[in-house]
Each structure stands twice: as structure tokens, then as C-alpha cells.
Amino acid sequence: MTRSARAALKQPTRTDKPAEPVIDTVIDTDTRLRYRLIHDQLKSAIVLGRIVPGLVLLEGPVARIFGTSRVPVRKAFEMLHADGLLHTFEGRGYLVASPDGSVPEPVRAPLSEAELGFEQAQAPLELPSNSERIYHALEAAVSIAIAFGHYRIDESLAAESFGVSRSAVREALSRLRDFGLVEKSAYSHWLAGPLTARAVAQDYELRVLLEPAALRASYPKLSREMIENAFAEIEGAIRAPDSIDADGIQRLETTLHVDLLQHAPNKKLLGTIDHALMPLTVNHAFFHAFNLHPEPATLVEHRAVLRSLLDGNIDAAADALLVHLHAAHKRTLQRLKVLAVLPEPDLPVYMQRII
Template identity: 75%
Template sequence: MIRSASTALRQQGRTPNVEEEVIGADSRLRYRLIHDRLRDALERGRIAPGLVLLEGPVAKLFGTSRVPVRKAFELLHEAGWLLTFEGRGYLVASPDGTVPEPVRLPLSDSVLGFDAPAQPLELAPVSERIYHALESAVSIAIAFGHFRIDESAAAEAFGVSRNTVREALNRLREFGLVEKSAYSHWLAGPLTARAVAQDYELRMLLEPAALRASFPALPLESIERACADIDRAVADPDSIDADGLQRLENVLHVDCLAHARNKKLLDTIDHALMPLTANHAFFSAFRLHPDPATLAEHAAVLHALRDRDIDAAADALLAHLRLAQRRTRERLKVLAVLPEPELPVYLQRIA
């Protein structure tokens, strides 16, 4: 994984530009929604095998352009839900693995197996998009040092009010990504090996306990769905990008723990999840895919939950966290020897 990051950087001939991660965020929001809606219908067998899916008609149903539809189709193809063929578009794959004959029908909500009509996709609220942009920028910056976040400069950069920026920063503070000084300055970083070790120490103590507490109320259907997702990822790691890995991490480290009744326990864990955010930034910046070992560790936890063996699941989660701590510290070492990336003007280095 370390060699992959360095190679990616050399091939690009530059350090990653944080603003490039923000550009196109609106499109990513759309393709995720389209992908998830179609995948849900496919998983439930609501779409006939062999049905030909075309970008234009699906884009019209969702009230969007073809670009996010194309990306959603590509992800579904990589996951084996859709097949290419000699004609235009994609074929819905057959459950038995055979290649079905093309079926060309006018695409509608009912043909696509939707329980309700597809609603035109609206962009997330401005504050939501700014929150994700700030999260991405700060997550990369803190690996390179200590920074002050200038509210006024951020408001000008995003073309919004300071109140909107402040709202996003307050959300980031809840997750421990930024803090406010005694002089009301917003500060972030540095993400040191010591800070990472402390976060993981907390998580190793608390997450297995939270998993045990959550387990009795954890729906079997959710576990089976998570197992299906991780099994597909294990079979084809290159189909999982940074966003896909973050979703898998959230399932394991957030969703599977969410049924614990002790909310103070869950809040403490949430405040120690900064390494997950930093890892997402690392994978995004270098366009990396997860290593098979990480996915196998996830699978061990989820499979044990599916088998109703909570002791094995808790042990596997602890083992995963120990290995994840080592990998995260190795990534910090890689970043330490690289030039500082181009950062937004509102992030001002503190000497």
C-alpha cells in the first residue's frame, strides 16, 4: 500500500490538490443515490435479467444528466450486477451467472422495480456540501502540520456567510477534527503518530464492548447485507474506491455499534474516529483501493456476527483495530516525506 501511494504520486508528477476533491462533489452525490436505488432493486430481484439499461432514460427518470448515471452503471458493472454486450447500454445480469438475452423495454419506475417513483435528485444543502469540502481539506492538511482555519477566508472561498462556515466547523468539532482555541480561533492538527495511537487505544478498549452491547438488537438482515457487500469487495478490491471503503468502514465501526444503549460510550467512540477520516483523505488523494487484508479483517467480523458468534466477532474487531493502527501510522510516515499539497487559502499554517 505504501509503494502504491508513492507510485501514484510520481505518476501524477505533483502532490494532490485538495480543491480537486471538492470539484465534482455534486455529481458524486447524484451517482451514489442512483447507484444505491438501482442496486437495492437488483438485490431484491425487482429488475428482470437481460433488461437493457440506457443512460438517457434513467437520467430522465432521476431528473439529472447522464454523467452520474454513467458512473452508477460503471460501479454496478464492476460489482457484477450489470453486463456489457454488443449493443448500447448494459444488461442486467442473471442470478445463475448465464448471459441473458437482451430485453428492450421502455424504462419506467415499475420496470426498474422502484416502490415509489424516482424523485428528481436535488443537491445537498449548501451547508452540507461545505461541510464535506472542509472535512476533505482539513483531513489532508492535518497530516502535514498545525493549521488555523480562517472563517472569513473560507466564507469568501465558498461564497457563503460566515455563519454557514461556522455551522460546518462546529460539526467537525463534534468529531474531533477541529477545535477552538481560547481566542476563538479554529485550529486543526497536527495528526501525529501519538494522536493516532491514543485514538486507536480508545477504540480498542471501547469498540468491542460496544459491539457486544449492540449485538442483541442488530438486525440479521443488516448483517447479511453487510456480509454480501464485504464479500463482493473481497472478490474484487479494485472495484472499491475511497468513498466505497469509507462506507464499509462506517458499517463496521458505526452501524454495527449503533444499537448499544450507552450513548456516552458511542459519543466517546465517535470522537476517536479521526483516523478513519484521515485514511479516507489518504485514499482519495492517491486514488487508492483497499488492500485485501483490510477487507478480509472486515469480513471476519461480519461473518462471525452472521454466525451469531459475538465472542469471535469482538475478538476479530480487536485484531482488526490493532492492524489498522499500524497501517495508519505507516501512512503518516509516507505523508511526512512528501511535499505539502496545495491547500485552500483559508487553511493557514501555524509555525
Template identity: 75%
Template sequence: MTRRAGLTAGPNASANETATRETVESNSEIIAVESETRLRYRLIHDQLKNAILRGRIAAGLVLLEGPVARIFGTSRVPVRKAFELLHEGGLLRTFEGRGYLVVGPDGPDGPDPQPLRVPLSEAALGFDEAPAPLALPSISERIYHDLEATVSIGIAFGHFRIDESEAAETFGVSRGAVREALSRLRDLGLVEKSAYSHWMCGPLTARAVRHDYELRSLLEPAALAASAPLLSRDTLNASLREVERAIANPERVDSEALQRLENSLHVDCLRCAPNKKLLETIGHAHMPLTVNYAFYNAFDLHPDTATLIEHRTVLRYLLDGDANAAADALRIHLQAGQKRTLQRLKVLAVLPEPDLPGFMQRIA
């Protein structure tokens, strides 16, 4: 009898195959659990970091793993990892007692706050209501930010076709998950589909930058003026505090923090405008922001003070209740931003092309 390649012959064949399958399934489960834990600690870290930076958690509050884990509906393992990252980032401090202390308003360089031991609740952690048990993002959401970062850097260096199959293999997901993530990037204007249904991105040219800034200079001030009366003062004050901290310590602001500052002004402050079509059109013109992302990542730089001061001016006018002055200040900021972005695009043009993954295929 002919033995088929790849199969184990003999009376133990079935047992061997079963054992192998169980081992593979067990390893897959372990990988899935580890992946889930990584996602959970990142979600907890991001939510606590945002609340601390916005001043929604009292300085000196003692954070303990158990109570925080109960609030988030998770185990202590991801909470412990989130605390460690926040400590490394200077937002939590160790002290003689158990747990960590939330830093004071002066940041990690300020004096140690007095320990504040109160029962930990949703309100104490800066949440208006109890956070739902951590729902892990879909597969497409898990790869979205990595894909966005790759495309954002790539378009500053040329014209690329994105191979869906190779991207799926790179990320270890299905083509459907990649397609869903790319569709979200298309909504932002970062990628497009060709007549032959190929995903394309770039090149980000000086002309495209000028056109997008021209559109934004016309529409964003109008959206801000319409949104201003509906904005929360607490939200504005929190944004202003974050900008003030960035101005005082710009070296602590990485590209991720800068993106958060940009979104605070150019997305969050506009979102209350009742004309949603207006906001959708503005959202399609945010591609030049990727130049700044690529620029700061390429040189490991921090934001220039002029940009931060312009942000602060807009926020102060909003807090003063002067929507028209805020809109004018935003227009001036966008005009200055166009000049800075075009200068950065020139610098990027003379840099060697970064190492991009294989699914980014250059088009001559």
C-alpha cells in the same frame, strides 16, 4: 449639481436600476435552481446506489424516470442525471427497452439480468416507507463534506488555523454556515477552538494515532458486544455482501466506498449499544480514519485485502450469533489497523504538501 459615483443620472436612472436589479435577481434564481437540481440528483443517486449495493432492489428491475420522480417528489431532470451516474458507475444497464436495468448480484461483469417490469413503488426501490419529498440540506450541510475532506487531508501535513471569513468567501456562504459546519467537525475531534476562539486543526501525529487506537481497542469491542443482539440480520447480510463484493473487486472501491465500509463496521454495527456516552466517546476517537482517507486520495489507491477480510470475519461472527468472537475479531482488526495507519502516516509525511485552500493557514 454633483453626480454621485456609481449612480445613473437622468430620467431613466430609476428604470435602469430596476432593470439591473431584476437581472441580478433573475440570475440568482437561475443559479439557485441549478444548485438545487445538482443537490437533488446527488441525493437520489446516493439513496438508489445504497439500496442497489445492499441488494434491496431486485436485479433486472426496470427503472423509469417518471415513476421514480413521483416517488422522490421531484421532477425528472435530477432523476435522469442520477440514472446517468449510476450507469457510469456500473450499477445500471441500458437495454433495448425504455429505462435502465438494475445490475445482477455479480455486478457489472455478470450476465445481463432479465428485465423485471413491475409497478415501481417504495418497496420495489428498497424503502421501508415512502421517502419524504427531497428536503435540501441546510447551507452548512452543503459545505460540510467538502470542509471535512479539506481538514482531513490537511491535518496529515501539519498544524493549521482555519480562517472563518475566508472559508465563507471560498464556499460563497455566510460565516454562520461555516461556523456550524466546523462545530460538527469539532464533535468528531477533527478541529478545536483555541483560547483565543480561533479554529485549529492538526497536526495528526503518530502519538495521537496510537492514543486514539488504544481507546478504540478498549471501547469498540465492548460496544459491539452490547449492540450485537439488537442488530438486524438483513443489515448484517447487506454489509457482508458489500464486503464480499469489495474483496472480489477491490479496484472498484474508491475512498468514498471505503469510508462507507468503515462506517458500516465502526458506526452502524455499534449504534444499538444502549450506552450512548460510550458511543460518543468512541466517535471522538475516529480521527485516525482521516489518515486512510488522505492516503487513498493522495495515491488514488484501493483498500488492501487484509482490511476487507478482517471486516468480513467480524460480520460472519455477528451473523453466527457469537458476539464475543465478533468483539475479539474487532479488537484484532483495530490492532492491525493501528500498524497500517502508522505506516501510512510515515508515507504521507514525506509527500509534498497538497494545494490547500487559502482558509487553511499553516501555523509554523
């Protein structure tokens, strides 16, 4: 499951119950991000006087500058018009309003990146590519599936589901391969799972050796505020465990096993730990399948680590983390046994079970 919390899957499924396709969710999210960024950048340039009043803004040229389609540009224009920063006129496009809000004479000239405050085209936006925006949905689907068996991922069906090219899907899957979530067969098929008890045990063997060392290395650069916030969140979970769902549990685990370790200078060490976080997949799938809340023992173990960090006792914190990992290993193996007898969950059509 690596570093990110798992979103609910909304893909076309192989059941009679229809589900909202992820293609709509992903594209809508991406569009919202883009039109807001475009709106904010244009608004800033107009208010600061970088763009001459009366300049005619057209969807096509602005879309090319931002490296996007015309749809989010059109939405940004509509918002700026509602704010009184753009005016409509008899020609195509919009006019940039005068500082006093009056309608100036049209000025037909190209809009430059410099006028928008860019040192180079698109630099401040870093808008996601197709492969980036589908990556987390793919990761979520794979992470859930591997707890239930062995699957092949069909590139063509994934591309159709997401409304992107196969190359975009291939690029996202290649990133998942780097984290050990998928592999490519000798016949160039993308494969995922199964997640076995042996694989879980091997991951915990690595984590027991490496995570305490990473915590020690990261500790000098951890801010007091971060530790206090993490401790307060655990205390809140202990007081009201019923308020914490599967995704909330995942956030707590990510704080302990990712965020607290992130400042360790040895990036190869962190990369190895990242590849061994698959047991988090089992736990998330388990709590999600049964709609469970966190166990008190887990929360108390987390608190022991954070309490020692607040006290400035890194040795005690590393020992508490070790105790937690050994206990979590036993709990995860028990959960994996329970998941093995559950029916296969609804999965996207591009996830095809291998018998």
C-alpha cells in the same frame, strides 16, 4: 473523519491549476434538492385536488412557504408546466390546471400550508441551513489537511468561498469542534491538526477498549439483512479488490466501525468512539494520495467479524474486531509515516498552514 465518506475537494486552491469552486457545487446541489422537493409537494397537492383549479401560483409566496429563494421555485414551476399541471396566462405566475387539463379562470387567493398537505409550515421538507449545507465540504477539507500539518481556518475566506455569512461558517466549525476535528485558540482562531502518531495511538487505545463493547451492545438490534448485505459487500471486495477505491474503502470501514455499533444504547459510549475515529482520516488520505486499493488482510479481518455475526457468535465477532483494531493500528502508523514525506496537497484558500 467521523461518520461520513470524504468527497473530493473542489475549492479554489493556492496553485496555478484552476479548480471548480465548491460554492457552485454546494449551491447547485442544494438547489437541486430544493426544486425537487417543491415540485413533488406541489404535484401531490394538485393531483390530490387540495389546490383549487385556476389558483394563481406566484414565486414569492410559494418561496416563503418553503423557506427558500425563488430560484428552485421557478424551476419547480417550469417542471409542473411541462407536465401539464400548470398553465401560463396573461398575468403573472401560473394557473393550476383543471383535472381534465383545461385552462380554468384565474383564482386569486393565498396558498396555505394545509393545501400543500403541511400540518405546519415547511415541516415535511426540513431544508438545510447554510451551515448544514457547507458542513461536509468543511469536514472534508479539514480531514485531509490535518494529515499534513497544522492549519488555521480563515472564517472570512471560507465565507467568501462558500458564498455564505461568517456566522454560517462559524456554526459549521463549531460542529466540527464537537467532533474534535478543529479547536479554537485563545485568540479565537480556528485551528486544525496536526494529526500525530501519538494522537493516532491514543485513538486506537480507546477504540480497542470501547468498540468490542459497543458491538456487543448493538448486536441484539442488528438486522439479519444488514449483516448479510455487509458480508456480501466484503466478499465482493475480496473477489475484486481493484474495483474498490479510497472512498469505497472508507464505506467499508464506516460499516464496520460505525453502522454495526450504532444501536448500542449508551450514546456517550458512541460519542467517545466517534471522537476516536481520526485514524480513518489517515487511511483515507493515504489510499487517495496513492490511488491504492484495499489490502487483502484488512478485508479478511472485516469478513471474520461479519462471518461471526452471521453465525450468531457475538463473542467471536468481538474478538475478531479486536484483532482487526490491533492490526489496523500498526498499518495506520506506517501510513502516517509515508504521508509525512509527501508534499502538501492542494487545499482551499481558507486553509492556511501554520509554520
